[in-house]
Amino acid sequence: MVASAEEAAFEVGIKFGTLYHQFAGTPVSPESAESLETAIEEAIENQPHCVDVTVDILEAELEAELAGAPADYTELTGRFMEVEVVVDYEGTQAVARMAMDDGYPLMELVEIGA
Amino acid sequence: MVASAEEAAFEVGIKFGTLYHQFAGTPVSPESAESLETAIEEAIENQPHCVDVTVDILEAELEAELAGAPADYTELTGRFMEVEVVVDYEGTQAVARMAMDDGYPLMELVEIGA
Amino acid sequence: MVASAEEAAFEVGIKFGTLYHQFAGTPVSPESAESLETAIEEAIENQPHCVDVTVDILEAELEAELAGAPADYTELTGRFMEVEVVVDYEGTQAVARMAMDDGYPLMELVEIGA
Amino acid sequence: MVASAEEAAFEVGIKFGTLYHQFAGTPVSPESAESLETAIEEAIENQPHCVDVTVDILEAELEAELAGAPADYTELTGRFMEVEVVVDYEGTQAVARMAMDDGYPLMELVEIGA
Numbered sequence: 001m002v003a004s005a006e007e008a009a010f011e012v013g014i015k016f017g018t019l020y021h022q023f024a025g026t027p028v029s030p031e032s033a034e035s036l037e038t039a040i041e042e043a044i045e046n047q048p049h050c051v052d053v054t055v056d057i058l059e060a061e062l063e064a065e066l067a068g069a070p071a072d073y074t075e076l077t078g079r080f081m082e083v084e085v086v087v088d089y090e091g092t093q094a095v096a097r098m099a100m101d102d103g104y105p106l107m108e109l110v111e112i113g114a
Numbered sequence: 115m116v117a118s119a120e121e122a123a124f125e126v127g128i129k130f131g132t133l134y135h136q137f138a139g140t141p142v143s144p145e146s147a148e149s150l151e152t153a154i155e156e157a158i159e160n161q162p163h164c165v166d167v168t169v170d171i172l173e174a175e176l177e178a179e180l181a182g183a184p185a186d187y188t189e190l191t192g193r194f195m196e197v198e199v200v201v202d203y204e205g206t207q208a209v210a211r212m213a214m215d216d217g218y219p220l221m222e223l224v225e226i227g228a
Numbered sequence: 229m230v231a232s233a234e235e236a237a238f239e240v241g242i243k244f245g246t247l248y249h250q251f252a253g254t255p256v257s258p259e260s261a262e263s264l265e266t267a268i269e270e271a272i273e274n275q276p277h278c279v280d281v282t283v284d285i286l287e288a289e290l291e292a293e294l295a296g297a298p299a300d301y302t303e304l305t306g307r308f309m310e311v312e313v314v315v316d317y318e319g320t321q322a323v324a325r326m327a328m329d330d331g332y333p334l335m336e337l338v339e340i341g342a
Numbered sequence: 343m344v345a346s347a348e349e350a351a352f353e354v355g356i357k358f359g360t361l362y363h364q365f366a367g368t369p370v371s372p373e374s375a376e377s378l379e380t381a382i383e384e385a386i387e388n389q390p391h392c393v394d395v396t397v398d399i400l401e402a403e404l405e406a407e408l409a410g411a412p413a414d415y416t417e418l419t420g421r422f423m424e425v426e427v428v429v430d431y432e433g434t435q436a437v438a439r440m441a442m443d444d445g446y447p448l449m450e451l452v453e454i455g456a
Binding site: 002003005006007008009010011012013014015016017018019020021022094096107109110111112 | 230231233234235236237238239240241242243244245246247248249250322324335337338339340
Binding site for chain 1: 413419444
């Protein structure tokens, strides 16, 4: 028997894996960051039990990366985004976040509860 | 020695492979189709030599797929989009399109020229 | 405070979302199914807390899909694979599976425990 | 009217875009590099007109990246692979390669001919 809190945690984990591996690698620039944020949020919010997705593509980080680079775009990766996902599984909410931690994109379950 | 027309054809091919395999599998619904179209267009237009990208996600096809289905979204695949990409390689344009043909998404080079 | 069982469920969810959205869309045929199974398993087993990944690409389903089709390959999607992932989070195991259910790939948390 | 050389160039471009954007982001380590190379080669060789794909995942580069890092895997990206693809379009061959150039993965059409 699996508890609702565990189901909620499982579901929010699926959303994070989906979000990261569907969109990592997308060509992105400071100019296209906003449309990509919106599309990622609306795409993931389609998934079951998903209540809210907030994606912040870090334009200042993109600009720093591109300063002096030969190209004017790069590939989306964990360094360039912060994400929060809220799932509701039969009344139990799970909230998870992704941000950089020691050079790696850390996905973290920050809250579970009714 | 590679001619400009061949370089233009190569570049427009790269854009099609990128577009399809970056975004196929994205959760999509009639409601989220428009933001995904915009994000795909702006993402691919970042790539070198890319002049214009037009993505039409076929909302009527999505609605037909979802009628009577247990879920209210599906995964983006070739059946649900038509695409045109225009590349300019040092003055030579290449235009390619993708549409369904006999059940497969056919990518076709439709025009090359100055 | 998040319990170990919830962390384990979150981690196994991440692995499923990753697996599906990294590899869905890959060109696959009965001949290339086996190398893709192995690569998916070894790729996902790299992720933190992941103990074991078993991917079965359904060659009979691929062959049925391709019988009479104009091409001899298709794109990997949920209809063509069954997956089991085992995660161990600080001594708590979580097991999840994916298989088709009413036309959709259902990801299911099947067991959590010490 | 599109010449065979241009069609061959278009096709080899599609294969490169596919290969890069299908597999970039895959979790990879020195231990899993070989199975991923094989799977990428066999997957892309399924595509129309594709004669040969050679993928070299650069294990020394992976090891350098991971030395001193908190994790023992990373995400596949252009820095960690060299690729050659050969296409034959109705008797006309096109050969393209990808390798790093000034910090970017450069995809280059290296030969077209009968």
